[in-house]
Amino acid sequence: GAGVSQSPSNKVTEKGKDVELRCDPISGHTALYWYRQSLGQGLEFLIYFQGNSAPDKSGLPSDRFSAERTGGSVSTLTIQRTQQEDSAVYLCASSLEIGGTDTQYFGPGTRLTVL
């Protein structure tokens, strides 16, 4: 079946511009995660959504970062006034339900480059 999809696959933007990254989770998955992967680094947790509950925003690096999940499905990660240090691969993952026991399936990521 279809996996997690993300768009765009690549995004180049100028410093100070806003960007929106999109994630389509696997159908039926109630949990959705955003991670950031800087060049040569591990994965950094950003935000997590579970159903209609308030998201866990504890990983967002600054107030320029925000995310929404409409209708419990598609999610968008928005970065306002982008900075060069925001350049990274942004990965989305979904899992069937929360609980620490369900596998997270990752999308291919969006490579963001801020010039």
Place this chain on the structure above:
Amino acid sequence: GENVEQHPSTLSVQEGDSAVIKCTYSDSASNYFPWYKQELGKGPQLIIDIRSNVGEKKDQRIAVTLNKTAKHFSLHITETQPEDSAVYFCAAMYNNNDMRFGAGTRLTVKP
């Protein structure tokens, strides 16, 4: 919060040899430990996972061991093949929704 350390950062082996990657975690409440393989330009893919009530799990050439007392877990790949070359990430999940990842190990299998 949880802190996951992964070693080595790079590993080069000859085809057919075994590869071992080790991770330690800090929060004894962590209960789920997946391993991901990430090939160039792709998202991480789950290759094996282990839960805290199990000490070892094997799937063909891949095995994972967990030592809860010492708070470390390891990935073992036997009979390595060139297509095993990738970056491998360990992770530990705690607090039911927070997954912390190791920094990754770049494995190169030389033919």
